[in-house]
Amino acid sequence: MKQLAALNKYFLANKWRLILGLLFTAISIVFSVFQPIMVRQIFDLLAHNLDEYRLLSDTGLKGAFRADFSRVLAFYGISILLFALLSGFFLFLQRQTLIVMSRHIEYELKNEVYRHYQRLDLNFFKMHRTGDMMSRITEDVSRVRMYVGPAIMYASRTLFLIVIIVYLMIQVNPLLTLYTLSPLPLLALTIYYVNKIIHRKSERIQSQLSNITSIAQESYSGIRVIKSYIQEDASAAHFEAASEAYKDSSISLAKTDALFQPVMALMIGLSVIMTVFIGGLQVIQGNITVGNLAEFVIYVNMLMFPFFSIGMVASMIQRAAASQQRINEFLRIAPDITDAPDARTAALKGGVQLQNVSFTYPHTGITAIRHFNLRIEPGQKVAVIGRTGSGKSTLAQLLLRMYDPQEGKVMLDGHDIRQLHLANVRGQISYVPQDVYLFSDTVANNIRFGDPAADLKTVQTAARQAYVEKDILGFSEGFETEIGERGVTLSGGQKQRISIARALIKNPDILIFDDCLSAVDARTEKEIIGNLYAYLKSKTAIIITHRIFSLFAFDKIIVMDEGRIAEEGTHDELLSLNGYYAELYARQQSGDDEGVTE
Template sequence: MKHLAALNKYFVKYKWRFLLGLLFTAVSIVFSIFQPIMVRQIFDLLEQNLNTYGLVSDTHLKGAFRGDFTKVLAFYGLTILAFALLSGFFMFLQRQTLIVMSRFIEYDLKNEVYEQYQRLDLNFFKMHRTGDLMSRITEDVSRVRMYVGPAVMYATRTVIMLIIIVYLMLEVNPLLTLYTLLPLPFLAVTIYYVNRIIHRKSERIQAQLSGITTIAQESYSGIRVIKSYVQEDATAEYFDKASNEYRESSISLAKTDALYQPTMQLMIGLSVILTIFIGGLQVMRGNITVGNLAEFVIYVNMLTFPFFSIGWVASMVQRAAASQQRLNEFLEIQPEIKDSPDAQTVVLKGAVRLENVTFTYPHTGITALKNFNLAIQPGQKVAVIGRTGSGKSTLAQLLIRMYDPQEGRVELDGLDIRGMKLQSLREQISYVPQDVFLFSDTIANNIRFARPEADIETVKRAARQASIEKDISTQFREGFETVIGERGVTLSGGQKQRISIARGLLKDPNLLVFDDCLSAVDAKTEKEIIGNLYEYLRHKTAIIITHRIFSLFEFDKIIVLDEGAIVEQGTHEELLSLNGYYATLYARQQSGEEDPVMAS
């Protein structure tokens, strides 16, 4: 239970719902307990009045006696019905408080997990699979909810009912109580172990179902590859094998379930038979009445579900504890990239400086930048060119502080970015990544993601600057309100990149970083975008990472990276005069060739 102790804060938060739930549970049980008591009184009344009825059956008092007795029975019947209705009503209130409380806790816990995902840095997501991350916020939280809701409710109900019923039974006859309760602990133990078997098989089935889903999802996503390589039969066989394993496990679970219910009913039946047999002997000896015997039989049936639920609750608690342990371990992870205690909110003008920066990726051990130095003045336009793995994208990641360098400093306007508030820093930098990500939403909302409050005219202006407005207006019937599908599946690569550029331009900061965001754009469109960008970036600082030379764009500085270090830098004319790597690349590009290593 130590792992589940982390949930106590939620019980405190919703203490009034919790306490009311416990009260409603107790009241519901009390009203249900009155029913067997009333049944006992009816049987005792019948037994007491049978002889009297025999004496008056041949007299004129017969009708009056029968009428009075009928009224008494009707009163008891209506009282039992009223108690049943009241018990049901308070049981309804019990569920409305405890189960609804569990939904509130589920909501809070999911938000807590999601907020933790938002806080964690990029390295965490590179080290963990998406499926594992999703299972925490869905499967694990769902299991925890079963503990704070149904498990707590049934456990409370079981404890209160056991205390009250056993007390009432002991008051009547301790010996009969002992015999009546004798089979029930065995029932609880049996249920517990059977539930563990069912749980283990259910876990295996869940994992196999997840595997089938993954196979199907990959097949749907990669259907073009499957068809082009004529692998339909192979993938179908792979899916068939996984489906057979799932079927066998499901049949095994169904067999266990088939034995489960009859076994439970058998043990409950044995308890009832034992109660009637021992109780009958006690009636014959005059120790109890027939009404007491009927009362005990009803008590046994009322205790069936509490004992039945012991194993079920234990299983739910076990599963919830395992899930909460995973959640606790996850929630205790501290992000490596976070605000320092004295972090400042600053307004950036666009000066950039990297001083003796060395950075190694933690998850791979690859050193991307070594003793790297770069200075950019506000308003300058800088191109970054280099081979695959030369450190170009790493430079962009450091500027928006997705990572911190192991050595050296990254400064903006003379201030170390580790001394700036993360939100303030990232709000003032537009980063257009190499790998475009679009949401399953309208084109307008995908562009507006950078500034949710922007009106449609502002969105269209950003699209115009990114040379995508014409495509949106002519190729899509619903224009900017077109839903583009998951990850922009309905768009071409160039359209995705231009929408991503429009998103970055809409943000309108003083510092922009473009990470090879024109690789899928044709030459004519590229020329148009470059012309628009040149005008847009006139008074802004821009870092454009590319594997192609934009000869029409007048950069203040061009740097060439190789193995994490600057090997050439200067203006376009200065680098051509060096007759080095940049000049060679430019000559190849002009002749229509392209360095395959550079095209990353």
């Protein structure tokens, strides 16, 4: 229960449903235990009046006695039926409150897990597999719901039923009660032992389930690569091996769960035998009546479900504890990137400055930026060029504060970026990533993601500026065309241009383009650059690329190499240096580079 204590806040928030559910449980049980009491009275009444009936067999009162006795039996029969109906009605109300409560808690817990995912930084997502994250919010939360709903319901019913029935049994005959309940200590030891096994196996099963989900998710996302390399059989074998391990563990747990059933049946059988044997002796000795014996047998049978449910509830609790432990471990992970206690907001004009910045990726140990210094005035257009792995994309991540540098400062309009609210910074910067991501939605909504309040006319204008409007109008339903998960129905160039339109519709003062034209042809690229040149006239723009845009009048071009600035200047100044930039430009001019931009 240590791990499950984290759920107490949800019980507190739903306390009235919980209290009502427990109240309905108690009332339902009270009505149900009236039935064996009335059966006892019927048996005792029969035993008492049978002798009188024999004495009246030779008199004229026999018919009247039989009629009166029949009315009494009818009264008891109707009363038993009525109590059964009332017990069933409150049982219905019990389920309506406790199961509904569990659904509310499930909803709140899923939202808490999802919100925590949103707060975590990029480093977390690079260190954890998508399938494992999905498993926590689906399978783990579902198992926890079984604890806050069915387990609580069955446990409370079991507890109330055992307490009330044992109390009534003791009132009748303490000695017979002792014999009847004597198998319970053995039952408790069995439950304790089996619970430990269930908990251990449940943890292993949840881990294996996360692994299966991760393998499936990776296979679905990388299906093109799998098919291209004819690795369908190998992928299926990998999934089958993981599924086999999960199946073996699940069967092992099912076998352990199955142990409860025969153990419970054995305990119930022993209790019934004890009741009949010892109770019969008590009847012979005159200590109890035949009605008391019948009452005891019914009580033992009523305890059958509580005894059986002990194992079921214990299994639910152990599985929920294993799942909640995984959720608790996740919720305890604190994001590295958070707002400072004295964080403030500022209207950014576009000034950017990096002062002696050094950054090493925590999950790989690779140093991407080394003693980096850069100053960009508001409204300037800067190109960042360099080989793969030179630190270009890392520069964009630092400006968006996806990471914090280990050394130095990132400044926006003279403000340390760590002293500004995250939402304030990211809300005033548009970023077009190298790895374009589109959602399974309409084209219009994907563009509108940059500004959810934008109308269709604004969406169309952004698409026109990104030189993708013509393509969109050629789709079957235009801007309302569903583009599929991750934009699988679009070409690489179309996805990049829709991503650019998403950034432009935001209309920020700072824009960062991270190699976002790699999938378009030279003619389309020329059109986009022409549109961007007019759009970016008064804005700060950082264009990260591995090739040269000679038609774009950059205020500054920096060439990066191994996380440092190797060359810096205007187009003409860099050509005069005869360095990497001049070499790249010459190669593009000669046509050796497929990405030539004239």
